[in-house]
Amino acid sequence: MNRRAAVRVWGLIGLLAVGALVLFMGPVRSLPFATPPVELPWWGFAIGFAATEYFVIHLHLRRDAHSLSLSELPLLLGYGFLAAPTLLLARLLGAAFTLVVLRRQVSAKLAFNLSLFALEAVVGLIIFRSILGAHPPTDSRAWIAAGAATLATDVLGSVAISAAIWSTEGRVQLGMLREVGVIGTFLALCNAAVGVLVLSVLWTSTEAIVPLVAVAAFMYIGYRAHLMLRQRHANLQMLYRFTSATARSGDTREAAAAMLAEVCELLRCEAAEFALVQPDGQVVLRLRLQDDRLLVDDDLPAVDVAEIQWCLSQTAGGAVRFSGSSLPPPVRAHMEGLTLKDVMLAPIALELAEYHVGIVVAANRTSEVSTFDDEDVELFEALARHAGVALENGRLVERLQSEAAEKAHQANHDSLTGLPNRKLFQVELTAACQTSLDDGTGFAVLLLDLDNFKDVNDTLGHATGDLLLQEVALRLSASLRPGDSVARLGGDEFAVLVRDVAPDAAMVVADRLIQKLNRPCALDGIAVDVRASLGVATCPQHAGDPDELLQRADVAMYAAKHDGRGPVMYAPELDVHTHRRLALAAELRTAIRERRIGVAYQPKVRLSDDVVVGAEALARWNHPEMGQIGPDEFIPIAEETGLIRELTTHVLHRAIEDAQVWHARGHLISVAVNISARSVIDQDFPAHLTDLLRTTGIAPHLLTLEVTESSMMTDREQAVANLTAIAALGVELSIDDFGTGFSSMAYLKRLPLDEIKIDQGFIRTMLVDESDAVIVRSILDLAHNLGMSTVAEGVEDTATSDALLALGCGVAQGYLWSRPVSASALLQLLVHEDRSVVPVSAARPVAI
Known part of the structure; x- marks a missing residue:
């Protein structure tokens, strides 16, 4: 209770005490009083007041609590048999004994109750004797006087208690006030009827006090049983509300926060805390609701794993409670920041989504008339079990949401780059x-x-x-x-x-x-x-x-x-190109199968004497409608459509056929054919080549297969195996465009290569670019050291030819000697002694 609330409470206490004193010193002195036929001991009344205050009925609704008692019975008897000072003394002494000795109330709570009891006694006395006057309580007016006095004191008590709640908490629970008013009014009228009956009987016969006490005891037991049944019904309603509130929550954090709010409400406690723990004792989630403020993780004092484990061990058999001096140090440490009065612990297990253990704590019952009892422990354990289901659902919802979000992300994003797809x-x-x-x-x-x-x-x-x-x-x-x-x-x-x-x-x-x-x-x-x-x-x-x-x-x-x-x-106008590409892709397969893909040949010349020693086969496509289509256009289409293997096989067959014609005319030159990357790693290619050599009868050493560096890097082991098998057939192997790939010297050493072709990119600029000249010289030295022959591509002038010859290059090809020509034209070239052809300015065709 803060200072401001304390001031308001003590002001209310003072108001009640002053009111009682003023009424006692004023109107009470002049009240008419009928002399009783027998004098009853005042201490008997004090005992009666002590008993009725001890055997009170507590009515709880969420965080509020009101106490109902049968104190109206001894009060009504006191109105008829005792003088005003004696009645007030008996009322205060009897109540004080119960509140101080038995209930251990002190300070503001005790002062408030005694002031209220004094005011109620004085007000009830004034109303009762004002209506009854000097008449004996056996008169019919006694019924009216008893009812009015009892109702007045009941209303006075309800108003005073509501004022006390407002003073301490700044609110009034209207629902609670309404329910207490209904039950209190009914109980007051019953007490009034019984009290008048007892008063009338004792006024005429004191011997009837024994059966009357028995009747009062039976009434108390009946009242208590009725109100306990109502309380159990209210608890069931609260449990249903708790389950509904936590079940509506979304993820684990929301469900835990809702659970703590409901625990504080239902168990009328000052604070509640929840901790979710992994099997190794590490805290996954921790929340505390304190003074209607939610504290999460870092907002809370640090907790030791050992303290959590101790609390979990204590709740292995279910919920437990501690109060007063029995509060263990681990519990105090776990709830650091709170001055603990009483505490309950309950376990929560989450096993479906993932195995986690939780501990929920309820601390400091707000009601000063009672602490946590066994019924509260049972209710708390039931709440924890229901909360466990809600939290389990929260964990499952989190997992489902996470998996759904992940699947949605995967459905809309590229797994490799994380970009949208x-x-x-x-x-x-x-x-x-x-x-x-x-x-x-x-x-x-x-x-x-x-x-x-x-x-x-x-x-x-x-x-x-x-x-x-x-x-x-x-x-x-x-x-x-x-x-x-x-x-x-x-x-x-x-x-x-x-x-x-x-x-x-x-x-x-x-x-x-x-x-x-x-x-x-x-x-x-x-x-x-x-x-x-x-x-x-x-x-x-x-x-x-x-x-x-x-x-x-x-x-x-x-x-x-x-x-x-x-x-x-x-x-x-760019759409024309696209349509052309689609048309070529559709017709390329037919062109290959109908042998409409032609082959041109560029001679390979020995630099020492300008003798043609071989020719490279180059694919050509003369389209009946589109005209001449260059390899740089249809070869990429063949690669994209998967026709490159068929195209390679077709060119290989045509080149062997044309070479056999040259050989039959006495010109035993080799023919070189580029093979695709797929052929290099095709396990069936060596066997296919064996059949082709046997069928055609061409000498294997007159056939050269040119492979690129990149074609051998896709599947290195298979490439080495295939090339080794091909070399065993006697077929020459050449590495084309050497120097433009990424192969290593160690890898090249493993390959059964016979020839290195130096890429034209280095040859054309070797006379003007010293770096390219160094590269050409290095490749030639490498080839010589490895025992390989060399071919320079793209030679277009005599100066370059002479420089290559000086560096030790054996063979070259290029526009200096001839552009690619047909098989028959190459044959005519071989027949004539002058084997040179005037270079042309056209760009070098792309070989497959």
Whole structure:
């Protein structure tokens, strides 16, 4: 009780005491009084008052408690048989004995009760004797006087107690006041009737006191049984309300907070605490409701694991209670911050969601007329069991919510990068289109695809490819404005939604993203260049439908990939390229099967005497409607559609057939065919090649298979096994475009290679770039040391040819000698002594 409330309480006590004194010194002295026929001892009345105050009936409703007694019976007898001073003395002495000696009341509570008893006795005496006058209590007016006096004292007591509750707690429980008023009025009228009856009988015959006492005892037992039954019914209602309140709570924290509030209300306690503990004793959740304020975890004093374990051990058999001097130190330590008067502990077990143990504490009953008793322990244990079910449900709800949120996140996000996936991006794109339609704002869709992702995957493995995708996701996310979003649509394809932007500004954003992406990144200690093609489509300029907008961004992206330049904005004419690509993909399989894919040959020349020693087979597609289609266009389509293996086999067959024609004419030159990465790791390829050699009868050493570094890195062990089997057949093996991949020297040493082809990127600039010259020289030295022959690609001038010859390069090919020609043209070239052809300015064709 704070100081302000204490002042109000003592003011109320003073008001009651002064009122009693004023009435006693005033009106009471002039009251008429009928002389009783017999004098009853005052101490008998004091004993009666002591007994009625001891055997009171406590009526509880939530946090409030009122006491009902049969004190009206000795009061009514005192009104008729005792003088006013004697009656007041007996009333105060009898009540004081019970309250001080038996109930241990002190201070404000004792002063309040004695002041109220004095005022009630004086007021009842004034009303009773004023109505009865000098008439004996056997007169009919005694009934009216007894009823009026009893009702007045009952109302006075209810008002005074409500005033005391308001003084200490600042509130009045109207429901409690109403229920106490109904029960108190009924009890007062019954007491009045019995009291008048007893008074009348004793007035005429004192011998009847024994059966009257027995009747009073039976009345008390009946009253008490009735009110206890009502209290049990009220407890059941409170238990139902408690279960309903906790069951409506959501997660564990909400359910625990609701539980504590209900515990404080139902058990009328000052504070309640709940702690959820793991099997190892660590506290998962801790809450305390104290003075109507919820304290959580860090708001509470630290608790020791040993204290929690001790409390749990005490509740192994159910709820327990401690009070007064029997409060153990661990309980006091656990409830640090509270001055404990009495405490109850109850266990809560959560086993369905996950095995946790809880301990709930109820501390300090607010009522001063009683402490926690055995019935409270039973009620508390029942509350704990119901709370355990509610908390269990809370844990299950939390788990279900967590799993649902995780599944929802997984359904809408890419597991590798954490970015939104195509599904979620489609939702955002649809919403953006609707917003644009409503308010006219513009936005852009940027679609990008990594150019070198397949090389990284094939060369360094899928784990490194995943790291590259994560790095791209980080760079894109870090480069966007607030409100923009990025998603991974699948594979190495990403989409960016740029809001509130015009087409020109969208291209600026696209340029910035490409600059951010086109920087090397270190993956597992290897520096990898990141290159991306990016297409842009804007709303509403290019489309207002989300699917159409995404499709047009895709068209622009493929145009950027085809042109090899920076970001491309969608334009209607770009659709022609997309339609062409779709048409080629549909017709490529038929073209391969109908042998409409031709083969051209570029001669390989020995530098020492310009003698043609071999030729490289290059695929060509002369489309009947679209004309000549370069390998740089249809080979990527073959790789994307899975036709690259069929294409490789087709070219291999055609090259062997043409080489056999040359051989029949006396020109025993070798023919080189590029084989795909799939063939390199295909377990059946060596057997297929064996059958082909046996069927065609070509000398194995006149066939060279060219493989790239990247094609051997997808499955290294299988590649080594296959190449070893091929070498055992006598077929020559050449590593193409050497110096552009990621293979290590140790790995190359394991391969049965016969030839190294130096990439044209180094050859063309070796005379002007010292670094490239060093690389060429190093590769030649490496080949010589490993016992391999060398072929230089892309030789276009005599100076480069002479420099290569000086460095020890054996064979070269390029426009200096010939462009790719047909098989018959190459035969004519071999027939003539002049085997040189005027170089052309066309770009070097792409070999498969």
